[in-house]
Amino acid sequence: MFSPFRSEQGAPKTIAEVEYPDLEQLRDLEEGFALELKQTFSPSVRRKIPKIVASFANSRGGWLVIGISDAEKDVCPVPRPGADVSQVVGELCRRHVSPAPRFSARFLPDPASPEQGVILVQVLEGDFPPYVADGIVEIREGSTSGPAAGTALVDLYDKATRRRLEVRAFCKRTVYYPMPDARRRELPLFNLYLFRMGRDSEEAFSRDRSNETAAAMRVAFGQQGLDCRIQHAHDSLVFRIPARDETVVPHSAIELFPDESMKLSVPAVLLEGRERDRALATMTRRALFPPAEGARLIDAAATLSRVKRMATLLDRYVRVRDIPWQEYAVAYELENMAGVTLWSDDETYLRYAEKHGVLYCATTDCLSRVRYLSDGAHDTFRARQFAGSHFFEACGLPLGSPDPEDNELVDALLRS
Known part of the structure; x- marks a missing residue:
């Protein structure tokens, strides 16, 4: 994606990497399709x-920089x-823009006067x-914004x-599990899909990129105190915890794609x-x-522990890669959960089950609606709680x- 700021090596900088002296680079640029400058943060702006x-x-996306004069830069x-400026801009968008x-x-504070910037x-x-x-x-028309014409609207709907x-x-x-045929067909799984938006889904792994993402996932496993084994698929990498008894006890798997969907x-x-x-x-x-x-009973506590532990690995990975959660669509x-009973010996669950019945997956396998994460801050979005609570929602308990x-x-x- 376009960035008006470059490193000394000429690589585009992310918004988190921009430093105050980098603002001088704007002098060589003009407002245009992907850049707009405003001198003040006035009510009209x-x-x-x-x-x-x-x-x-x-x-195609773009940058708005407030605090730079239009003409002289x-x-x-x-x-x-x-x-917080993210909250200020977010609130303006929530009130006036749909969808979000x-x-x-x-x-970006002025080093000489941090209360300005x-x-x-x-x-x-x-x-x-x-x-x-x-x-x-509204669409970009040169260096300004204007209403979309009929053909542009058609293109936008087609893209969506x-x-x-x-x-x-x-x-x-579907991730392959090396279980005996009879058990593999019936292995109950909770799958969490994280589709990274705004990237080229046809992008292929280069050797350097493959090594880079694999190293980041190893770091995430290491931060969790776990070893990982990597398997190469034709268009992805699959990460598992090494285990000798994998054909007897199935272990969780993370499949990582070139665009860092997971x-x-x-x-x-x-x-x-x-x-x-x-x-x-x-x-x-x-x-x-x-x-x-012959019905199957799921250990709620043990399964939830697995779900939360593996979701934490995903959270660690996006931290290592500095990817905002808002770039992911989640489902x-x-x-293979149809007919499975969710079991817990927690007294709260037992009292609930006496009155309402045990949680039971009485429907066929299902896929949730896709959710689009609007919270890009790592410290406020917690993958463990998200995955854990939605595991129970998937098993029949209404959230909220x-x-x-x-x-x-x-x-x-x-x-x-």
């Missing part, structure tokens, strides 16, 4: 921000906003246009349709032997609905329910 952001999102520091565009914003806003090319600002579809089809196709990926597959932990017998005895003693003969899937019993149960299961 604030009113224009939603229009500018939407036009960049509907085009002189730095004219503006006062530091009272709130993806952007990053940063206040320049505001940088980098808008990413939108994956699901058109982005509408106050009822108007193609991207949705790409996401759906990605969510049909798929996490977590095998459910099934109750077997004495543990299963104890669970069945508890169900009988407390008069819970008994599962059919989850139940695979107004029923206090549902909320109590969610809290108890997430603590387990």
Whole structure:
């Protein structure tokens, strides 16, 4: 993606890498298709921000720099906003732009006077246009923004349709598990898909890029205190925890693609032997609905622990790679989970089950609707809680329910 700022080696800088002296590079540039400059952060400029952001999102993305004069390109520091600049710009967009565009914003302080500086806003090319600002579809026209014509609107809708089809196709990926045939067909999996938007889905791994992403994933595993084994597929890398008994006990897998989309597959932990017998005895003693003969019971605590541990690895990876979470579209899937009972010996769960019944996957395998993450800050988006809570949602427990019993149960299961 275009960046008006370059390193000494000529590589484009990300918004996080820009330093105050880099602003001098703007003197050699003109406002245009992907760059707009504003001298002040006045009320009139604030009113224009939603229009500018939407036009960049509907085009190829771009940068808005506030605190630079249009003509001379002189730095004219503006006062530091009272709130975080991302929140300020985000609130303006939430009020006036639909759907929410993806952007990053940063206040770059003047080293000589930290309470003054320049505001940088980098808008990413939108994956699901058109982005509408106050009822108007804005696109870039040279160095300005203007309403989209009929053919441009058709192109925007076509782009959104193609991207949705790409996401759906990605969510049909299947990771191979070296289990005996009978068990492999029935292995219950919780799959989490993270489709990275705004990238070329046809991009192929180069040797350098493959080594770079593999090294970053190894770092993520190492931060978790885990070793990893890498398997090369024709268009991806698959990471697993080394284990001699993999054909007996299935282990989670992370599949990593050239554009850094990812798929996490977590095998459910099934109750077997004495543990299963104890669970069945508890169900009988407390008069819970008994599962059919031969039915499978999932250990809720152990499976959730797996899901959260592996989701933490994904979170560590995006931190290492400095990828904002807002670049990902997320969906989850139940695979081979039909007819499985979710089991926990937590007293809250048992009381809930006595009144409402145990959580039971009575439907066929399912794929959730795709969610688009709007929170790009690592410290406020927690992959563990996201994956953990949606694992239970996938198993039949409604999240965000107004029923206090549902909320109590969610809290108890997430603590387990």
